Amino acid sequence: AEALQSIERKITLYGHVETLFFGLSLGSVLVLAAIGLAITFGVMGVINMAHGELIMLGAYTTYLLQLALPNHIGLAVVLAIPAAFLVSGAVGVAIERGVIRFLYGRPLETLLATFGISLVLQQAVRTLISPQNVPVANPSWLSGFWEVNSVLSITYNRLYILIFCLLVFAALFLVLKRTALGLQVRAVSQNRAMARAMGVRSDRVDALTFGLGSGIAGVAGVALSQLTNVGPNLGQAYIVDSFMVVVFGGVGNLWGTLVGGLTLGIANKLMEPWAGAVLAKILVLVFIILFIQKRPRGLFPQKGRAAEG
Numbered sequence: 496a497e498a499l500q501s502i503e504r505k506i507t508l509y510g511h512v513e514t515l516f517f518g519l520s521l522g523s524v525l526v527l528a529a530i531g532l533a534i535t536f537g538v539m540g541v542i543n544m545a546h547g548e549l550i551m552l553g554a555y556t557t558y559l560l561q562l563a564l565p566n567h568i569g570l571a572v573v574l575a576i577p578a579a580f581l582v583s584g585a586v587g588v589a590i591e592r593g594v595i596r597f598l599y600g601r602p603l604e605t606l607l608a609t610f611g612i613s614l615v616l617q618q619a620v621r622t623l624i625s626p627q628n629v630p631v632a633n634p635s636w637l638s639g640f641w642e643v644n645s646v647l648s649i650t651y652n653r654l655y656i657l658i659f660c661l662l663v664f665a666a667l668f669l670v671l672k673r674t675a676l677g678l679q680v681r682a683v684s685q686n687r688a689m690a691r692a693m694g695v696r697s698d699r700v701d702a703l704t705f706g707l708g709s710g711i712a713g714v715a716g717v718a719l720s721q722l723t724n725v726g727p728n729l730g731q732a733y734i735v736d737s738f739m740v741v742v743f744g745g746v747g748n749l750w751g752t753l754v755g756g757l758t759l760g761i762a763n764k765l766m767e768p769w770a771g772a773v774l775a776k777i778l779v780l781v782f783i784i785l786f787i788q789k790r791p792r793g794l795f796p797q798k799g800r801a802a803e804g
Contacts, residue, residue, distance in 0.1 A: 509647040514764050520653035522760025523660035526753055527718055528733040529740035530667060531711035533752040536741055537684060539701055541595055542602055544609040546737060547730020548616040549587060549709045553579035553716020554725045555620060558629050569634030572717065579713035586616075587709020591702050617727045628726035637721055656718045663714060664753055670707070671749065680704050743783050745793030755794055759783075 532546050557575040564571040590612055598605045637655060640648045671677035679700045682690040691697050719729065740759060744751025759779055766775035787793070 506646050509644065513647055513649075514768070515761065516649055516653070518761030518764035519757060520657050520760070521764060522757035523657040524715075524719065524722065525733075525736055525740050525760055526756030527656075527660050527663060527715035528712070529737040529744075529756055530664065530749065530752050531708035531715065532737045533708075533741045533744070533746070533749060534667075534680075534711070535705050535708035536738075537746045537748065539595075539599075539704060540602070541599075541705070542606045542609070543595075543708075544606055544734065545590065545613040545616060546609075546709075546712055547732075547734035548613045549583045549712035549730070550716040550719065550733060551620065551725075551727065551730040552583045552586060552616070553713030554631070554720040554729055555624060555629070555716075556582050556713065557717050557720040558624075558631050558725055561632060568632050569636060572634055572637070572721070575717045575720075576714055579717045580710040581713075583713025583716070584706040584710030587712075588702050588706040590709075591705035595705070596698065596701065613730070620727045626727065628724045631720040631725050633721055652721050656722065659718055663711065664749065667707075667711065668749055676700075676703060676707075739780065739783055742787060743793055745795035748793070748795040751793055751795035 528547075528550060531549070532543065535541055535543055535546075553575075556579040557572060560571040560575045560578060561568055564574075590609070594608050594612065595605060598608060633652060637652045640650045641654070642648045671680060679690070679695050680703075682693070682695055683697050683700050683704075687697055690700075716729070719725075719733075723729070723732075736759075740752060740756045743759065744753070744755025762779055762782070763775050766778055770778060790796075
């Protein structure tokens with residue numbers, strides 16, 4: 496009886512470890528989807544409803560590269576990372592220069608304009624590629640699972656995406672903290688008028704910031720192409736979750752986005768076994784609403800004079 500109880504305890508423990516891993520993997524997807532939005536929303540105050548479609552463009556970049564390199568699936572996925580960054584980043588800069596720069600200070604009109612852009616991008620993909628979902632293959636090193644023991648196994652694709660999320664976060668953190676662009680981005684986000692008075696070209700910073708956030712969204716699309724179906728509606732599934740992560744973590748704060756995304760992912764997976772997938776999402780949303788009532792600026796509020804105002 497004692498041996499059976501010991502086995503049951505170990506099985507329960509490994510079940511919790513597996514749930515934690517799935518929560519971290521879901522959280523890493525949320526962080527990847529939201530981290531680009533954290534930059535554009537935090538620095539520019541732009542509610543970009545086309546962010547999900549920029550993620551979708553990254554996923555389709557992976558698909559097109561696999562078509563171009565049918566015998567080198569793994570190489571296509573690796574090349575898709577910089578390619579998706581450039582494609583989504585270029586589209587992001589075009590959106591900022593062509594539409595958003597005329598709408599600063601008018602959040603409702605910006606929201607409606609970017610929502611219209613999202614519909615245009617979806618229709619463009621339907622017309623130029625396919626209205627149906629397209630197949631994106633997993634390379635051999637992203638397939639299969641690591642069997643820790645008979646009751647605990649970890650899938651490689653989710654493990655690699657968790658690691659990939661942390662690498663993207665570290666690279667973005669270094670860009671914002673160690674480069675001239677990062678210094679200017681932080682200056683504009685904290686006090687735009689003072690930054691302009693000191694000679695910072697805020698319009699150039701806005702375009703590069705939007706391009707950087709959009710490029711990160713494209714990279715997130717490459718990761719999502721290895722986990723879920725790639726179709727014209729791919730981005731719609733993540734836009735609301737991305738905003739939730741950004742608001743919960745603290746607008747414009749990278750650490751807040753990382754902690755917020757991982758926390759929400761784990762909370763979702765912990766509640767799913769007894770609440771179900773839909774009710775778990777609703778409970779997470781209710782929790783965020785209650786949390787924001789107590790801490791309107793999120794987990795890690797932005798510092799600076801602009802934040803006080």
